[in-house]
Structure formats: structure tokens, C-alpha cells
Amino acid sequence: MNLEQHPYVRPSQVIESMRDNGYKNTAYALAELIDNSIQAGAKVVRFVCFEAYEQINSTSRRRIQKIAILDDGYGMDEKTLYMSLEFGASKNKEDPEGMGKFGMGLPNSSISQCKKTEVWSWIEGNQPFYTYLDVDKIKSGEQEAIPYPVTRKLDSKLADAYKGAIPTSGTVVAWSELDRLHWKTSATLLKHTQNLIGRMYRYMLQHKDENKRVRIVFENYLYNHSTQSYELEESVNFKANDPIYLMKGTVVEEMKDFPDDFKGQSLFDINEDGNTNRKDITLSDGTKGFYSIRTSSIKKDFANKMTEQTNAKIGSTDVGRQFASNIGLSIIRSGRELDLKRDFKIKDNYQKDRYIGVEIHFSPSLDNFFGVTNNKQSATKIQPPNLPEIALQEDVDESKVIEVIKESDPDYALLLQCLSDIEKAFEVYSELDKKKISYGKEAKPEASNNIDLATLKATNAEQQRANEHPTAGDEDKPNPEDIKDVLSEKNYNEVELDELIKDVIENNIIVKFDERDGPQTMLFDISIIQGFTLIQINTEHNFYRNFMSKATERDQMLLKLCLAAWGRMEKEAPTEAVRRRYELSRQQWGVMLDGYLSDEEDY
Helix, strand or coil, X not given: CCCCCCCCCCHHHHHHHHCCCCCCCHHHHHHHHHHHHHHCCCCEEEEEEEEEEEEECCEEEEEEEEEEEEECCCCCCHHHHHHHCCXXXXXXXXXCCCCCCCCCHHHHHHHCCCCEEEEEEECCCCCCEEEEEEHHHHHHCCCCCCCCCEECCCCHHHHHCCCCCCCCCEEEEEEECCCCCCCCCHHHHHHHHHHHHHHHCHHHHCCCCHHHCCXXXXXXXXXXXXXXXXXXXXXXXXXXXXXXCCCCCCHHHHCCCCCHHHCCCCCEEEEEECCCCCEEEECCCCCEEEEEEEEEEECHHHHHHHHHCCCCEHHHCHXXXXXXXXXXXXXXXXXEEEEEECCCCCCCCCCHHHHEEEEEEECHHHHHHHCECCCCCCECCCCCXXXXXXXXXXXXXXXXXXXXXXXXXXXXXXXXXXXHHHHHHHHHHHHHHHCCCCCECCCCCCCCCCCCHHHHHHHHHHHHHXXXXXXXXXXXXXXXXXXXXXXCCCCCCHHHHHHHHHHHHHCCCCEEEEEECCCCCCCEEEEEECCEEEEEEECCCHHHHHCHHHCCHHHHHHHHHHHHHHHHHHHCCXXXXXXXXXHHHHHHXXXXXXXXXXXXXXX
């Protein structure tokens, strides 16, 4: 009996679910492409946006039409290019010390942001080979297999982005039909990727060997309807963003209150150099690798200089806020940062942690040992070790835990030793006390009549939650353009919108409540604009009219904090698909609640 063979996976059925693959934001997805370029030996990587004005309701707004990563790396022949769009088939994973891991970066990251991905690649001056991936064609069953590469010239606007000097070899990856971008304009995309990309690739941007140094350039082209062409509007070289502040000439020097006489200097003292404390380990299966830890603490003379020029604490300055954005443990794999774990070791609520730096470097051979994810965004096993709990479970003294576990699970014992070494490294915090660092005077913010108690409490709770469970956008300051862009479609007139934005910016609000008319069946709506969350409470809903409007001020505040907690849950959603499910649940619950509370009854 001949049975029809069935594939393990039908692309048309699974492609949409594969798009929800857990990238934190667009910057992390783009990093996969930058990884590929650097691993291919690129000296210059161009991150290019093509933007045009679109009519949105009654307003003309700028929107990104296409994003491209262009490099001058080794390029790919047709067979390698053919493999590059296959999930799990890239040759990059064959390099044991390279940044590649599972060979899924190019297709995986691309479909998370756009519906169409096009790739050109060429070697030694030959014509480029071209292939593509189209989500809509895959969903319809029209494209069940990757199109075999054909020779095809670069699109003119992509060729022009090379400034008329197309390299002898190289690769271009272009994203279009951008339906899942986190930031829709080039200005906001640059704003939110500049520090992150600079931090991820800091060791490559400032490599000691000039032959291994990489330049990453952001460029924006705006479409000119008169000339019917894209024209270069902005070009920015990414600078290193060093969270342990031992590098010179980094992004912190661009802060407006950075003291000029410290430019070109390292701002922290080195405590552990990562060389003398390097540890080589061998796992039970014979795998060999290493890890090393570097630590630093702020220089006393720099702290003194900052306190001289502010009437408040250092933390309230632009430099201090930049320090705060880099709090945590920096995890470096193959010279590239995977993650900045803000919650590894939080010492206090005043974020003095911003004045120390801790990072761990390890070899890619230890990926499984540390739990590196396939999208290279984290190392899941790097967590604070709970030795007291393990000691209780093993019924041994805490000081003997690692030795006891070594007998039954030597690899786990090695991991616990590494985690203990990291935890001990945070003792560099004590250096601040030894140096008798001054942090300046406590600022006394002016009270605002516009800030109610619920807003203050929700903002404080959000900040505390961000310290303990950080997520994308926590480190961003609310941006007027971003807020206006999102809320212009939320039933605000120009005056109301300007007043709201002024209140948020001037009073450092990150959670705000607004009571206004809305769709009768929706109790509350949530707008998350990076560092700011707006919660609109519908005054037409039965719950509001029958209960909330009649509640005491204290009870109203408690109810609002409940809604703020829901807003934070949506913000912390691990994927876009999960966030949409939360949103749908919120809407459906509002409809059900409205039905349960008849407006004819007196509650």
C-alpha cells in the first residue's frame, strides 16, 4: 500500500505562529542581521531606513517603508544564499567561536518584523544572486519552498545607499511590508536602537585590532515626491555604549551635562580585569570553555565633578539617567552582548547600582551550559543562585553545597560556582563606600496640581517593578513625538494632547490616568508608548457610572492601581501574540462586565 508522504511541517499552516518568536523589539531582530554581517567579515555595516509621508486619518505622517542592512563582507555564492533563508541551515552555526548559533537568525528575525524579505549577495565582483521570502505567499500556499537564487541587480535605491561604491563582495537584506515594527519612524527607530546597538557591539566598535574593528552606520532616506526619489537626510555612526564605563569616547559623552574636561577618558576604575580571574572549565561530555568576570566602580573625581555642576543628585542628571539605563549584569558571548540582566543583583531602591559595572564573558562552546536562547537574547541559566535553599534540600551546610552536588552532577556544580562568582563580583558595590562617593543633594521637585495620588503611586510602582522585572522600554524617557504619534488617533484634540504631553514630560510621569467618554462596552483602554503608559477609563461604562464615579477617593485610587497593574502585565508580555491576547481579554471582559451591570439598577 503506497501512502502519501506528509512533511513534518506545512509552511502555510505554521508561518504565522513562527512570526511570534519572542524578539524583545525591532533592535534585537536587526541585531541578528548585523551579527551575520560581522561574522562574514564586514568592516562597514549600513543600517538604512527608507521613509515617506503617508496619510493617516487627516494627518500626513512619516512612516518607514523599507529597512535594509548592507555590508561589505565576504558575500555568498548561490548555494549558500539558498540555505540562508532556510530555518536551521545557515553555515554560520558551523563556526564554533562565531556569533551564529542555530542558523535561524536571518529568516527568524525577518518574519518577526515584516512580510517580505529580499536578499542579494555577490562575490568578487560577480553579479548578485537574489532570493526572497514572502509571508503572504507562504500562507496562501503559493510559496512552499525557497525560490532558488537568480542573478539580479540591486534595486537602484539600495545601490545608491552604498554611495556609488558598491563593494567587490557583500550582502544586502531588505525588509518591506513592515507590519510588526516596534517603532514606525526613522527618528524613533534610531532613538531606541542607538544605545542598544552601541551596547551590543561595543567591543567590535572599539576593537583594539583595527583590522577587526567594525563601523555601524545608521542612514535615513526620505522620499521626495517632486523628484520621485529617496534623498539622504541623516547619517549617524553608532558609538559604543559601555555599561562598565571603562571605554573612552562612548555615548555618555553626548549627554548635554557631561563635563568637557572628562571627554576621552574612562569614567570608572577597573576592579577585576577579566584576565587574572579567567576560569577554564571542562564539562562532563568533554566540552571545553571559559568564563571571566570584569568589574568597575565610578571614579571619585568624576563623581565630584558631577556634584559640582548640579543642585540635585547625580542620578537626576542626563549622565545619571544614562548610567541608570545600564544597571545590571552585562552578558557577553563571543564579544557581543546577549543581554543586560537588570535584576541579577539589585542593592537598593536608589539605584546606586548605576555607579558600578559587572560583566561576564564566555565562549560559545558553553551555550548549553549557560542556556543561551536561539535568538541570542539571553542566557537563561545565569540567575542569582539560591544556595541556602539548595543546602536545605540537600540537608548540608551552605558552604558545602557545591562540593556535595559535584559528586552527583558535576556540570551543575560548575554552574553554581560560576553564579556564585558573579554574585561575589557585585561586592564591588562596597568600593563606593570606600571611596566616600558623594551623590549630590536630594532634589525637591515642585508639586503639580495636575498630578493625582493614583498617578504618583502608579508611577512609583512602575519604577519599582522595572527595577525588579525590567522589560523593553523601561529605560526610555517619554518622547513627545512618540506620544503625539500614538495618541493622535485616541480622540484627543490638539490642545488636550499638548496639555497631556506637557504634564507627562514636566512631571516625569510614566503612568497616567485619563477619564473620558469611550466605547460603552470597554471599561479601560491602554496605550503603551515605550517609557509611558496611558490608561483611559471610560466614563460611559456601567461599572464607572454605577460604582467608580460614586467611590471614595481612596477606593478610586485603588481601582486605578488595579488597572495600572494590568497595563504593566501587557507591557511585560513576552511576545506580540501574547500581548494581543491580553488586549483581547481586556476588551472581552469589559463587554461581559457591562452586560452584568445593568444601568437600570441602582448599585
